[in-house]
Amino acid sequence: MAQFPPVIVAGMHRSGTTLVAKLLRTGGVAMGPTERRGDHQEDIGFVEFHRMLLHNCVPANTPGWVDWGWTEDEGFDAALADPFKNQAFARAHTRVPGGRWGWKDPRTSLFLDFWKEIIPDSRFLLVYRFPWEVADSMQRLGSDVFLENPEYAHWIWRFYNERILAFARANKDRCLLVSANAMMHRFDDFGALLRDRFAIDIPTRAFDRIRDSKRFVSPDARVHPLVTLLAAASPDSIRLLEELDECADLSSAALWNEGTRPALQLLRRPGRASSVTTSVIIPCFNHGELLLEAVASVERSVPAETTELIIVNDGSTEPRTREVMTALRTLGYHVVDKENGGLAGARNAGIEAATGRFILPLDADNRLLPGYVQQGSAVLEKSPATGVVYAGRRVFGGRNHLVYPPSPRFPEMCYCNRVDACALFRREVWNDCGGYDTSLDALEDWEFWMHALIKGWKFHHLRDVLFEYRVRPNSMLRGAALDDPSSERTRYIYAKHAAALRPWIGPGPGGRDPLAARLLRRLRRAWILRTYRRKGVKS
Numbered sequence: 001m002a003q004f005p006p007v008i009v010a011g012m013h014r015s016g017t018t019l020v021a022k023l024l025r026t027g028g029v030a031m032g033p034t035e036r037r038g039d040h041q042e043d044i045g046f047v048e049f050h051r052m053l054l055h056n057c058v059p060a061n062t063p064g065w066v067d068w069g070w071t072e073d074e075g076f077d078a079a080l081a082d083p084f085k086n087q088a089f090a091r092a093h094t095r096v097p098g099g100r101w102g103w104k105d106p107r108t109s110l111f112l113d114f115w116k117e118i119i120p121d122s123r124f125l126l127v128y129r130f131p132w133e134v135a136d137s138m139q140r141l142g143s144d145v146f147l148e149n150p151e152y153a154h155w156i157w158r159f160y161n162e163r164i165l166a167f168a169r170a171n172k173d174r175c176l177l178v179s180a181n182a183m184m185h186r187f188d189d190f191g192a193l194l195r196d197r198f199a200i201d202i203p204t205r206a207f208d209r210i211r212d213s214k215r216f217v218s219p220d221a222r223v224h225p226l227v228t229l230l231a232a233a234s235p236d237s238i239r240l241l242e243e244l245d246e247c248a249d250l251s252s253a254a255l256w257n258e259g260t261r262p263a264l265q266l267l268r269r270p271g272r273a274s275s276v277t278t279s280v281i282i283p284c285f286n287h288g289e290l291l292l293e294a295v296a297s298v299e300r301s302v303p304a305e306t307t308e309l310i311i312v313n314d315g316s317t318e319p320r321t322r323e324v325m326t327a328l329r330t331l332g333y334h335v336v337d338k339e340n341g342g343l344a345g346a347r348n349a350g351i352e353a354a355t356g357r358f359i360l361p362l363d364a365d366n367r368l369l370p371g372y373v374q375q376g377s378a379v380l381e382k383s384p385a386t387g388v389v390y391a392g393r394r395v396f397g398g399r400n401h402l403v404y405p406p407s408p409r410f411p412e413m414c415y416c417n418r419v420d421a422c423a424l425f426r427r428e429v430w431n432d433c434g435g436y437d438t439s440l441d442a443l444e445d446w447e448f449w450m451h452a453l454i455k456g457w458k459f460h461h462l463r464d465v466l467f468e469y470r471v472r473p474n475s476m477l478r479g480a481a482l483d484d485p486s487s488e489r490t491r492y493i494y495a496k497h498a499a500a501l502r503p504w505i506g507p508g509p510g511g512r513d514p515l516a517a518r519l520l521r522r523l524r525r526a527w528i529l530r531t532y533r534r535k536g537v538k539s
Contacts, residue, residue: 006092006119007102007198010109011127012134012160016180017041019210020127021104026206027194030101043103049091050107053081057110065145069110070156081114088118100200109160112167122174123198126164128244129180130256131157131237132226133218136293139470140396147397147472150289151320154237165244179245179252181218184211186250193249221256226296228261233292233327265304267332277306278373278424279356283346284364285314288321290470295328297367297468307373309333312350315340344436344444351430360424365470368422369394372466376424379460387457388449390423391466398471408449408459414494414501417446419459422467429457437496440489447493454500 007029011017021031021041032043054069057080064071092115095101108115115122135153138146146152168177176197183190187207194200221227231238245253266280280298284291291311298309313325313335329335338349347361358377362368376389392404408418430436433451436444453459494501 005121005123006095007100007123007125007200008108008112008115008119009102009104009125009127010106010112010164011129011180012106012109012157012164015137016127016129016183017104017106019180019183020125020178022210023202023206024102024125024200026210027200027202028100029200030095030099032095032101032103042105045091046103046105047107049088050105050111053084053111054107056080056084065152065156068156068160069107070152070159072155074159076110076159078111078114081111085114085118088114092119106160109164112163116171116174124167124171124175125198126168126175126177127180127183128161128164128177128241128248130218130221130252131234131241132221132224132230133181135289140400142398142400144398144473147470150287153289154234158237158240161240161244165240165247168247176250177244177248178250179248179255181221181255182248182250182252184218185255190250197249223262224256224296225262225264225299226292227256228264229292229296229327229331231261232331233288233324264299264331264333266299266302266307266309268308268334269332272308273355275306276308276356278302278308278358278360278377279351279354280307280309280360280362280368280373281312281347281350281354282309282362282364283312283314283343283350284316284321284325285340285343285346286316286318286321287364288316288318288324290365291321291324291328293367294362294364295333297369298362301368301370302373306377308354308356310336310350310353312336312338312346314338314342314346342438342441342444344438344440347444348435348438351427351435354427357427358424359427359430361421362467363421365472366422367468367470369466369468371464372462373424375462375464375466379462380424380426383458383460385458386460387429387452387455388419388423388425388459389462390419390459391462391464393420393422393467393469394465395469395471398473402465403469404463404465405461407461408453410453413450413453417443417449419445419449420467420469421445422469423449425452426457429455432457439492443489443493447496450493450497454497 007024009017009020009024018041025031031041032045034041034043051067054066057077058066058069058071059073059075062071062073062075069076112124131154134157135150138153139150168175176193178190178193191202194202242257245251245257280302282291282294295309295311311328311333315338316322316325325335336349336353338346351359358380360373360376372391379386379389390405392402395401395403405418405420412418429452432455433448437447440447
């Protein structure tokens with residue numbers, strides 16, 4: 001039997017528990033062998049053992065994320081791990097005899113009572129983090145299951161932290177419950193807790209040396225509008241966070257819940273239309289969980305005095321999205337309801353309801369960054385001939401890199417779309433083009449920009465990265481499928497603008513010979529490759 005009781009680190013989120021595990025190592029605690037890949041400080045042996053337990057404790061063939069022990073029906077049954085207690089005893093009692101030791105694996109959170117019985121003198125360091133930060137981090141993992149089901153994030157966060165909270169309440173004599181967010185601001189208090197409760201002394205400079213500010217990103221929650229939005233749309237998560245803070249030895253309450261929550265600036269208010277310059281339009285069909293992030297990003301990024309926000313509910317059928325729409329209406333946002341008709345029709349409906357001279361579409365799964373509206377509207381005010389202002393984007397989710405799109409010119413714009421839908425444009429551009437073409441169920445933004453160029457409008461490129469583009473599995477498949485120049489949609493666009501495009505691509509679909517079609521494909525493929533290699537994408 002080891003001389004010192006083990007310190008078991010549990011908590012749902014990797015960044016906070018990883019930092020804790022690294023700090024414990026500097027305090028002389030042997031945390032076991034870990035995988036180098038990702039540097040998550042997870043003990044390989046305990047990870048494999050917990051995965052074996054989860055295989056028995058979680059119902060098979062049920063939607064969810066079995067590797068973390070969560071399914072949609074939350075059918076996890078910890079009692080089914082009891083037959084493996086002898087294996088657990090053997091594993092625990094062969095580790096570091098006579099020295100300080102412990103392990104870190106987030107899955108431990110589901111087996112806290114199990115390990116308490118196996119190692120009666122064990123100590124538990126339980127870590128929690130803001131749910132909105134955990135949800136963002138899960139999206140950045142790039143895993144298809146979370147990109148396709150963003151609502152899983154809060155469900156799993158609650159699933160884990162309900163168990164952590166219940167165990168902490170029942171075992172205060174052997175637990176430290178700490179907020180990872182508070183630890184980042186009050187490391188001295190965290191170090192004092194470890195010394196007093198667990199007799200572990202961490203070197204003073206260890207925190208500054210180990211902390212990875214790029215991995216642990218924590219915007220100031222006291223001014224983050226997403227907190228207020230989640231309080232309305234996900235009250236269960238906010239209530240659980242409040243309960244964790246009440247029970248915690250190191251609480252995060254002062255970082256997000258002191259006084260009133262952050263105010264929302266872009267609510268619909270009487271008499272405000274006369275001051276609006278820019279209208280941000282967010283169409284949404286069944287992306288409710290991500291819509292909250294989009295709305296919060298607009299709240300944080302635009303001048304509230306001259307900007308309005310219009311959300312278009314494009315006939316959403318998903319229950320979670322309907323809940324979010326109800327919450328947004330209750331808060332006072334301008335939500336336009338319409339029957340499902342596709343992205344082009346949804347954007348048109350939002351623009352018809354808008355009062356601004358400038359329009360900025362934002363997809364419900366993307367996010368705006370500060371400065372886009374300010375910089376774009378300044379260009380449009382200064383240059384009457386400029387109709388469209390666009391910027392670089394940060395891609396995240398299924399891929400991670402920065403994109404700096406080149407200038408849209410003929411004939412290159414005929415070969416591929418060079419401007420994302422999230423671009424600021426004059427309302428006159430929309431009028432000149434007759435709006436987005438509702439005959440298209442995709443590529444509507446490409447056709448819109450081509451039409452604007454044909455009408456003579458100039459495009460201006462802002463050099464900064466000013467919005468975030470989320471790549472999900474469906475969006476990747478959609479993009480791959482629609483790159484074919486011979487697709488029905490592309491042929492429709494070329495036929496619609498045949499008169500303007502004929503000098504560049506030859507006769508329209510009816511008269512184009514196979515050689516011309518092959519040439520078009522070759523030119524377009526060559527342009528895409530040249531764009532990406534030379535100046536389009538920087539990773």
